Amino acid sequence: MITVQFELNGKAVSVDCPPERRLLELLRETFHLTAAKPGCGIGRCGACMVWIDEQPVNACLVMAWQLEGRRVRSYENLATSTESAPVRDALARCGGLQCGYCTPGLAMTLTHLHRLEPRPKRDEAALLLAGNLCRCTGYGGIRRTLAQLFDPAIQAPLDESTPT
Amino acid sequence: MNTPDHTPDLTPHRLIDHAGLLALARPRPDAAAKLAATPFPSDHLGDQALHGAILGSPHPHARILAIDTRAARALPGVHAVLTAADIPGTPCYGLRHVDRPVLCADKVRCIGDPVAVVAADTAEQAHAAVAAIRVDYALLAVVDDPLHALEAQAETVHAGGNLLHHLHHAHGDLGAAVAACEHVVEDEYHSPRQMHAYLETEGGIVEHDDDGRLVVRFGCQNPERDRQVIAGILNLPPDRLRVIGTPVGGSYGGKDELTIQPLAALLALKTGRAVRLHLNRGESTDLGVKRHPMRMRLRSGCDADGRLRFIEADILADTGAYATHGPEVLDAAIEHVVGPYAYDAVSLRGRLAYTNNGIAGAFRGFGAVQTQFALERQIDRLAALAGFDPLCFRQRNLAAPDAPGPLGQHVLPFDGPHRALDVLRTHALWTAPHRHADGRYLYGTGLALVHRSDGFGKGGPNAARLVLALAADGKLELRAGFTEMGQNLIGAATRMMADHLHCAEDDVRIVLGDSALTPDSGPTAASRTTSIIHRALRDHGPRWRAALVDAARVDVELPSAARTAAGGLVSEAGHPVLDYPSLARQCATTRPTLVIDLPAEETPSDIPAAHLVFGASAALAQVRVDSWSGQVKVERLVLANALGPVISAEGLLGQMEGGAVMGQGMATIEDLPSPGGRYAARNLDGYFIPTLADAPEIEVLAIENLMADDPAGPRGAGEISVNVAVPAVANAIAHATGLTVTRLPVTPDTVLDHLERQA
Numbered sequence: 001m002i003t004v005q006f007e008l009n010g011k012a013v014s015v016d017c018p019p020e021r022r023l024l025e026l027l028r029e030t031f032h033l034t035a036a037k038p039g040c041g042i043g044r045c046g047a048c049m050v051w052i053d054e055q056p057v058n059a060c061l062v063m064a065w066q067l068e069g070r071r072v073r074s075y076e077n078l079a080t081s082t083e084s085a086p087v088r089d090a091l092a093r094c095g096g097l098q099c100g101y102c103t104p105g106l107a108m109t110l111t112h113l114h115r116l117e118p119r120p121k122r123d124e125a126a127l128l129l130a131g132n133l134c135r136c137t138g139y140g141g142i143r144r145t146l147a148q149l150f151d152p153a154i155q156a157p158l159d160e161s162t163p164t
Numbered sequence: 165m166n167t168p169d170h171t172p173d174l175t176p177h178r179l180i181d182h183a184g185l186l187a188l189a190r191p192r193p194d195a196a197a198k199l200a201a202t203p204f205p206s207d208h209l210g211d212q213a214l215h216g217a218i219l220g221s222p223h224p225h226a227r228i229l230a231i232d233t234r235a236a237r238a239l240p241g242v243h244a245v246l247t248a249a250d251i252p253g254t255p256c257y258g259l260r261h262v263d264r265p266v267l268c269a270d271k272v273r274c275i276g277d278p279v280a281v282v283a284a285d286t287a288e289q290a291h292a293a294v295a296a297i298r299v300d301y302a303l304l305a306v307v308d309d310p311l312h313a314l315e316a317q318a319e320t321v322h323a324g325g326n327l328l329h330h331l332h333h334a335h336g337d338l339g340a341a342v343a344a345c346e347h348v349v350e351d352e353y354h355s356p357r358q359m360h361a362y363l364e365t366e367g368g369i370v371e372h373d374d375d376g377r378l379v380v381r382f383g384c385q386n387p388e389r390d391r392q393v394i395a396g397i398l399n400l401p402p403d404r405l406r407v408i409g410t411p412v413g414g415s416y417g418g419k420d421e422l423t424i425q426p427l428a429a430l431l432a433l434k435t436g437r438a439v440r441l442h443l444n445r446g447e448s449t450d451l452g453v454k455r456h457p458m459r460m461r462l463r464s465g466c467d468a469d470g471r472l473r474f475i476e477a478d479i480l481a482d483t484g485a486y487a488t489h490g491p492e493v494l495d496a497a498i499e500h501v502v503g504p505y506a507y508d509a510v511s512l513r514g515r516l517a518y519t520n521n522g523i524a525g526a527f528r529g530f531g532a533v534q535t536q537f538a539l540e541r542q543i544d545r546l547a548a549l550a551g552f553d554p555l556c557f558r559q560r561n562l563a564a565p566d567a568p569g570p571l572g573q574h575v576l577p578f579d580g581p582h583r584a585l586d587v588l589r590t591h592a593l594w595t596a597p598h599r600h601a602d603g604r605y606l607y608g609t610g611l612a613l614v615h616r617s618d619g620f621g622k623g624g625p626n627a628a629r630l631v632l633a634l635a636a637d638g639k640l641e642l643r644a645g646f647t648e649m650g651q652n653l654i655g656a657a658t659r660m661m662a663d664h665l666h667c668a669e670d671d672v673r674i675v676l677g678d679s680a681l682t683p684d685s686g687p688t689a690a691s692r693t694t695s696i697i698h699r700a701l702r703d704h705g706p707r708w709r710a711a712l713v714d715a716a717r718v719d720v721e722l723p724s725a726a727r728t729a730a731g732g733l734v735s736e737a738g739h740p741v742l743d744y745p746s747l748a749r750q751c752a753t754t755r756p757t758l759v760i761d762l763p764a765e766e767t768p769s770d771i772p773a774a775h776l777v778f779g780a781s782a783a784l785a786q787v788r789v790d791s792w793s794g795q796v797k798v799e800r801l802v803l804a805n806a807l808g809p810v811i812s813a814e815g816l817l818g819q820m821e822g823g824a825v826m827g828q829g830m831a832t833i834e835d836l837p838s839p840g841g842r843y844a845a846r847n848l849d850g851y852f853i854p855t856l857a858d859a860p861e862i863e864v865l866a867i868e869n870l871m872a873d874d875p876a877g878p879r880g881a882g883e884i885s886v887n888v889a890v891p892a893v894a895n896a897i898a899h900a901t902g903l904t905v906t907r908l909p910v911t912p913d914t915v916l917d918h919l920e921r922q923a
Contacts (some may be wrong), residue, residue, distance in 0.1 A: 029287075034207035037413070039363040040445045044848040047363050079201055092195035095814050098822060099650030100198030101363040101413030107199070130857040133848070135361050135414050136650045139859035140821030144186075 006067040009033075009077035017064050024048045024059035026067075027074055035075035035104040039133070046132035049105035050074050056112045058131075075104035084111040090148040095141030098134075106132045106142070114149050122150040172565055177583055178868040180810060185864055188813035192655045193669075194411070194648065204413045205381045206367030206442045213369055214243055214283040216431050216441035217290035218424065219297050220450060221272035221279055224308070224520035224841025225319065226301035228270055233280060236296040241289035243435045245297065247280045250434065253399030257422060261487035263322060266397055266426045271304070273321050273485035274522050275842055276450030278424075283431040283439050306841040310482040310517035311459070321485060321518035328483055329491040329516040331498055335572050336509025341474035344508070345465030347549040353462065353538035354907040356835035357482075358455035360527060361853045364413020366423050366452065367442030370432035378405050380429055383412030385420040387677050388645045388684040389625075397426045398433050405429075410647035410677030416826070417526035418452055419649075420689055421488045446846040453525030454836060456481045456493050456516075458534040462501070464542050470550040472561045475542075477501045479514040479535060481524075488525035490516050495621055495773035496531035500887075502570035503539050504581040504615040504780065506563040510570075520841035526689065528823060529886035532616050533830070540612040540891030541905060544898065554611050554895070555594065559585050565871065569778070573622075573769035577871045580780030580806030580879075581615050587804040587865060593784045599899050606789040607799075608900025612891035615780040618880050619692045619765075621773030626692075626764030629683040630700045632708045633757045634715070638745030639673035640665055645685035646693045647677035651882055652815035656694050659812055664705035668730035671744055683759070691880025694811055695777070698877045700760045708758045715756045716742050765876070779879030780806040783824075785860075785892035789900045791919055794912030798828045798860040798893055806867040807879040813866075819881040820864045827889030829854045831897075832909050 005014045008031065015030060024041075027033045027050070039047030041060045048059040051073040078084045087110045090096065097103045109132050113125045120128065125146055134142060180188070192198075233245040248255060248269035258264050268279050280297050284290035305319040312318055313326040320326055342348070368382030378400070384390050387409035395402040412419060428441040443451065464475040479497050483490035494516045502510055547557035562581050569575035588594055588611065598609045620626050631643040642661055648654050654674045661672040675681050677688075685696070709728045716722055716733055725736035732743030748755060767776040786800040801824050810816055833852050837844045845851040870877070890908070898905045903918040 028207075028209070032209060034203055034209070035201035037204075037207075037363065038365070038442075038444070040848045042445075042847055042849055045363060075201055079199065088199045092191040092199060095189060095192075095818050097192075097195060097198055097650075098652070098818050099362075099364070099412060099414045100194075100202075101204060103198055104201050126856055130855045133363065133853060133855060135363055135416070135826070135853060136822045137818060138821035138823070138825030138862065139854075139856045140817060140862050142856060143859070 002065060004064050004067050006069060007071040009073055015064065019063060019065040021064040022060055023050070023062040023064070023067060023072070026064060027059060033074050033076050037101055037105065046109065047102050047105040049108040049132065051108060051112065056109045075108055078108060078111060083115060086149060087111045087114055090145045094144035094148055096137065096145035097141070098136030102132060102134045106134065110149065120150060122146050125150045172579060172582065174579060174583060174586065175869065177587060179587060180866040180868065182863045182865065185813045185817050185866060189817060190814060192652050192814060193658055194654050204364055204411060205383045206364055208369045208381055210369045210371055210438040210440060213438035213440045214285060214431070214435060215287040215290045216428055216439050217282045217294045218278050218427060218447070219280040219294045220276035220447070221268065221274070223272060223301055223303060224275050224306045225304040226272050227304060228268060228272065228279065229300040229302055231280060232298040235298070236282065236293040239289065239293050239296060241285035242282065242293045243437065244283045244431055245280060245293060246430060246434060251397060251430065254396040257393050257397065257426065258487055259421065259489060260491050261328065264486040264488070266430070274520050276447065277485065278427060281427045281431060283435050307519045308521055308838060308841045310480050310519055313517040313519050314515065321520060326518045327515060328487055328518050329494055330514060331495065332513045333498060333571055334511040336507065338474055338509040338511050341507065341509035342465060344467050344473050346468040347546055348463065348465035349542050349545045349549065350463035351906050353460045353541065355458045355534040355537055356830060356908050357457045357838065358527065358830050358834050359449065359836050359851055360416045360418035360452065361848070362414030362416060362418055365443045365445055365448035366419065368425070368428065369438060369440045370428045371438040372432065372436070373406065376404065378429055378432055379408065380405060380425055381408045382425045383415065383419050384409035385415060385647055385688040386645070386686065387647065387679045389687065390422055390425060391679045393422060394426050394429050398429055407679045408677065412647050412649040415649045416528040417530065417689065420526040420687065423451055445848065449843060449846045450522070453488060453523050455527040456483060456490065456524040456531065456534065458497065460535055460538040462538050462542050464546065466546050466550050470552045470557055470560055472505050472507050474507050474509040475502060476511045477513070477535065481516045482519050482521055483516050484519055484521045484523040486523050488523060490524060492621070492624070492773065493531035496617070497535045499570050499774065500532035500616060501535035501539050503536070504563055504613065505561045506567060521838035522843060528826065528883045530883065533887045533890050536614045536887050537891045537894055537908060541894060544895050555585055555589055558613050569774060571771050571774045573767045573771045573774035575767060575775070576777050576874060576876055578778055579871060580867070581613055583867045583869060584780050584782035584804045584806045585613060587867060588782050588784055588802065591784060591802060593786060593800060593802055604791050606791055606900040607786065608896045609784055609786045610892050610895030610897070610899050611782065611784055612888050612895055613782040614884065614887045614891070615778045616884050616887050617775035618695055618777040618779060618876070619775065620690050621775050622766045623772055625686045626766055628685045628696045628762045630685055630697065630760045630762070631683050631757060632760065634712065634748050634755045635673060636748055638743065638748040640667060640671050640744065641673045641675050642697070643675040643682045644697065645677065645679070645682040646688040649688065652812055652818060653693055656812040656815050657697050660697055660701050664701035665709055666728050671731065691882040694878055695876060695880055696762060698811070700762055702877065704758065704760045711756045711758060712747065715751045716747050719750050777876045777879065779884055781884045781888040783888040783892035785889065785896040787893060787896040787900050789897065789915060794915035796832045796897055796910055796915065798832065800861045801889060801892065802863040802865070803885060803888060804865040804867060805881070805884065807881055808870045809868050809878050810866050811878055816866060816881050817864055820885045821862045823883065823885030824862055824889040825854050825859055827886040828860065828893055830908060831890050831893035835909055
């Protein structure tokens with residue numbers, strides 16, 4: 001057992017657990033934060049995406065000992081923040097979600113990409129989003145979401161606050 | 165030449181193009197909740213819930229000699245270690261065939277077949293207990309090939325033998341029809357074992373409520389049926405159970421039948437505690453159903469004028485260890501292998517074999533997609549032999565809109581196949597060259613046409629009960645035992661309620677998937693729910709509108725022509741009279757409710773499992789084949805859907821795009837072989853599904869026409885995109901490469917071998 005101290009959604013937390021305990025399990029079982037989903041457990045599907053120090057990471061691939069002093073942000077926190085508002089709005093408008101199980105992870109990655117400076121081009125964003133699997137949409141609505149968010153010609157009316 | 169003489173005079177198409185659908189699309193009503201991370205069934209952790217874990221068989225086929233749970237029971241934190249002997253009621257479950265043990269008692273029939281189940285304070289303790297259970301097995305010969313399964317000396321998977329279901333259908337004079345043919349194509353086609361790969365693996369919780377009920381919360385497709393079956397297993401009256409099955413984190417048919425719910429319920433019953441059970445991806449792969457692999461021998465021919473004369477089909481399907489939906493899947497495979505075409509003679513035979521290859525069951529496309537792949541390959545090959553353009557050849561051979569159905573049954577007249585082809589005939593992708601090469605890349609465009617059934621075949625669970633109610637807060641509720649799996653059922657139902665009740669969408673609430681709140685509506689399956697709700701509201705909406713007005717009249721004097729409208733009741737001139745919340749308060753003790761019992765609408769023909777209602781879709785696929793790597797990239801898909809009026813544009817787009825890419829996966833990358841009865845992969849690192857980088861540009865077209873007086877209304881959109889995308893991609897690959905595609909998925913090795921042979 002080890003004691004790990006890290007920041008979770010803006011609050012300092014401390015956990016006693018085996019060093020190899022996965023972050024995904026800590027989030028769900030210890031902190032009862034279930035937005036990160038156990039889709040595969042091996043980093044292939046992206047359904048458990050969180051941010052560690054502002055970078056998207058599959059929570060199933062991170063062990064407790066790696067968390068010391070890090071800042072972890074889960075979708076519960078992001079979902080109520082203005083940073084993700086354009087992403088959530090675009091996903092809803094564009095049909096970027098169906099069953100919704102992949103949605104929190106997808107929104108974590110998308111929001112990260114949307115906040116990058118300079119903002120990636122649509123094709124670059126699409127490549128970077130390929131680690132988030134969706135079995136429902138056939139990616140049609142997700143492509144439209146990408147166009148809204150990453151194509152300057154299309155995003156203007158949706159995201160007026162963004163400088164062009 | 166090439167004038168289709170079966171083509172009727174079509175009234176103008178009522179066509180909505182892709183841009184038009186996008187313009188009509190609106191956010192799903194449940195988008196906000198999903199974007200707020202509302203929990204799925206497997207996210208309910210419960211209060212002090214125990215952790216369940218399953219001991220599954222490590223062998224594909226073995227006799228159980230002894231099970232020793234003593235060491236497991238003695239471990240710390242363990243509350244229950246249960247085997248088949250602990251089941252109070254029915255030890256097996258199933259649909260047409262009740263053959264699947266809740267827990268195996270005497271033998272195991274596939275990897276992961278549950279033998280024992282444990283509940284403990286922590287997941288670690290539960291897994292330790294599972295590891296401590298001793299089971300002595302005597303290995304049996306593994307039946308891993310459906311053809312061998314049917315040989316006389318084969319080991320039997322079930323006592324009754326390995327032939328689970330078979331059927332034969334023939335009409336017309338086959339000999340004469342064959343003799344009339346100038347061109348005949350015969351081949352054997354193979355379709356893969358596709359995995360649903362829903363991202364939410366099977367999981368949920370069973371809790372005890374204050375009324376002494378067990379509350380079973382797992383994503384499913386038919387909560388009421390599950391309640392009845394679990395009650396039988398637990399030997400409890402059904403009213404001691406409440407089953408909540410919505411929302412579902414993806415299903416595609418894979419969660420249609422029960423899987424682990426009875427085990428969780430058994431643990432909760434025996435321990436008196438809440439119990440969670442959630443499979444990891446490996447366990448889900450082992451225990452979840454798959455698409456039936458089929459081998460399909462087809463022989464069909466046309467005469468010198470390019471007229472189809474006959475089709476012969478011999479289908480062998482591998483249902484794995486248990487029946488679940490297998491017999492119905494085979495029935496659908498046989499019915500759809502004929503296609504929307506006319507023949508002089510038809511001879512069809514199907515067999516369904518038990519094996520030890522996991523379990524095959526319901527999967528979007530449901531038996532039809534396999535045989536439609538084979539059929540549409542045959543059609544393309546015959547068109548080429550006869551010297552016809554593939555589209556003209558199909559047009560030429562369409563059955564008349566009022567012709568009998570594939571099995572000779574009475575069906576609703578339908579010209580959807582004619583319209584779908586006519587719409588694609590002038591599409592720019594079709595009028596461009598169908599193949600070209602550009603350096604290392606070979607490009608090809610393929611066409612496919614399918615029609616597919618709505619609802620279950622004759623004798624299936626086609627009836628439905630729905631309830632309309634005025635809720636305490638004034639919402640106009642539709643209560644249905646269906647579940648929301650992502651298909652936008654809530655959105656489509658909201659739209660239909662507003663249309664038929666003449667109210668606003670905000671006045672409506674859709675209540676789904678909870679046996680305590682919703683009636684027995686039958687399965688959320690077979691592309692049936694939109695059609696069912698449409699029928700119910702069309703036929704009973706006027707009565708319900710009148711009932712709301714009558715309820716108001718008890719206490720309020722209303723204008724004689726008062727009616728329902730957005731927000732509440734209005735006068736004939738549209739002046740507000742009474743809003744719905746006030747109406748609900750006013751009739752607090754006698755709020756009106758309307759129970760709608762929709763009878764099954766089935767073909768009157770005396771043909772088991774035959775369907776009455778069909779929709780249609782035609783598709784173009786453009787592929788780019790890399791002649792260096794053999795890799796197939798699907799670049800474009802165009803789907804022309806003849807499914808009647810569009811209820812929900814966003815729902816239609818989503819179903820079409822999602823199903824098409826699932827079909828693309830089946831045609832190009834997805835297969836789960838089972839050598840020796842062991843799946844070759846257990847996670848998404850060995851079984852690949854399409855990613856964003858693989859997804860093509862998809863264009864969806866909607867043809868809204870139905871025949872005059874069509875009684876069924878909109879056709880379901882949930883499956884047909886898979887059905888049509890698979891053969892369209894297969895035909896495109898064939899056009900691009902010249903490969904005679906007979907086996908899916910088309911692997912890079914297959915392509916390279918072919919190209920090398922040609923060089």
